[in-house]
Amino acid sequence: MTLIRAARAARRSKRRGGDGGPLMCVAQMDLSQRIAELTSTDAEGWARCERLHKIEAERLLDWLEANGYSQTEVSLAEDGSFTVRWRR
Numbered sequence: 001m002t003l004i005r006a007a008r009a010a011r012r013s014k015r016r017g018g019d020g021g022p023l024m025c026v027a028q029m030d031l032s033q034r035i036a037e038l039t040s041t042d043a044e045g046w047a048r049c050e051r052l053h054k055i056e057a058e059r060l061l062d063w064l065e066a067n068g069y070s071q072t073e074v075s076l077a078e079d080g081s082f083t084v085r086w087r088r
Helices: 002-016 025-038 053-065
Strands: 039-041 048-050 071-076 082-087
Touching: 025 039, 025 048, 025 053, 048 053, 053 071, 053 082
Parallel strands: none
Antiparallel strands: 039 048, 048 082, 071 082
């Protein structure tokens, strides 16, 4: 999780300098649709999105942080995919 947070901080820093540019709207819509399809909620109130690629997990974490979700968890599955869990 430390590596992901460091990568997010580096991306934010790069964006402030103008090198990163805005994300493409089509890519954002595709990601939103994919996350909506993969998201479930458990009995404890945690939302979970499984089988994400690294970039999808990073973008989801960025969005969650920007929208006030302070409780997030990331795990790496044996197949190399990521699972992100969150709640307010």
